[in-house]
Amino acid sequence: MRSINIGLTDQQREGVIALLNKDLSNLYLVLVKTKKYHWDVVGPQFRTLHQLWEEQYETLTETIDACAERVRTLGGYPVGTMEGFLKMASIKEHSGDIPSATEMVARLVQDHEQIIRDLRDHVEQCSESFHDEGTADFLTGLMEQHEAMAWMLRSFVEGEAVRADGHSPSLNEKTAVGV
Numbered sequence: 001m002r003s004i005n006i007g008l009t010d011q012q013r014e015g016v017i018a019l020l021n022k023d024l025s026n027l028y029l030v031l032v033k034t035k036k037y038h039w040d041v042v043g044p045q046f047r048t049l050h051q052l053w054e055e056q057y058e059t060l061t062e063t064i065d066a067c068a069e070r071v072r073t074l075g076g077y078p079v080g081t082m083e084g085f086l087k088m089a090s091i092k093e094h095s096g097d098i099p100s101a102t103e104m105v106a107r108l109v110q111d112h113e114q115i116i117r118d119l120r121d122h123v124e125q126c127s128e129s130f131h132d133e134g135t136a137d138f139l140t141g142l143m144e145q146h147e148a149m150a151w152m153l154r155s156f157v158e159g160e161a162v163r164a165d166g167h168s169p170s171l172n173e174k175t176a177v178g179v
Contacts, residue, residue, distance in 0.1 A: 116143055
């Protein structure tokens with residue numbers, strides 16, 4: 001890396017770049033999984049999931065570019081091979097099977113929640129260990145995006161009745177209306 005004078009030491013920037021490359025790897029892997037499920041989904045939920053996943057993979061594509069550009073901004077180079085992504089990612093691919101639509105959603109929820117946990121840890125490391133508030137802020141924004149994606153997917157599989165006041169109906173209310 002060339003000497004960059006932005007108020008961070010080379011070691012701080014290298015630490016942040018390593019975190020960003022892990023995040024980039026997770027983002028790329030969840031993009032591939034989302035696209036694959038977009039192509040393979042069948043059943044009564046086809047149209048809804050097909051459209052939702054198209055929206056999500058378009059957002060992920062923009063996010064991946066922003067993450068790679070953040071790495072470059074700090075003087076590093078983003079990981080850019082499938083081998084590299086698979087080595088650095090904390091989420092795993094599920095090659096060799098085509099699950100049901102509900103299982104596809106459940107797997108993506110797990111992946112987004114893992115990404116959220118990793119981002120939460122990386123935000124703290126960027127701020128506390130590396131004193132890079134700019135990247136901490138950037139990662140906070142990514143975390144919020146993934147929280148929204150996970151919520152949308154989680155809402156799809158939860159399917160529990162909720163009253164207008166936001167609470168779940170009691171057992172008596174459920175049996176009275178046949179829920």
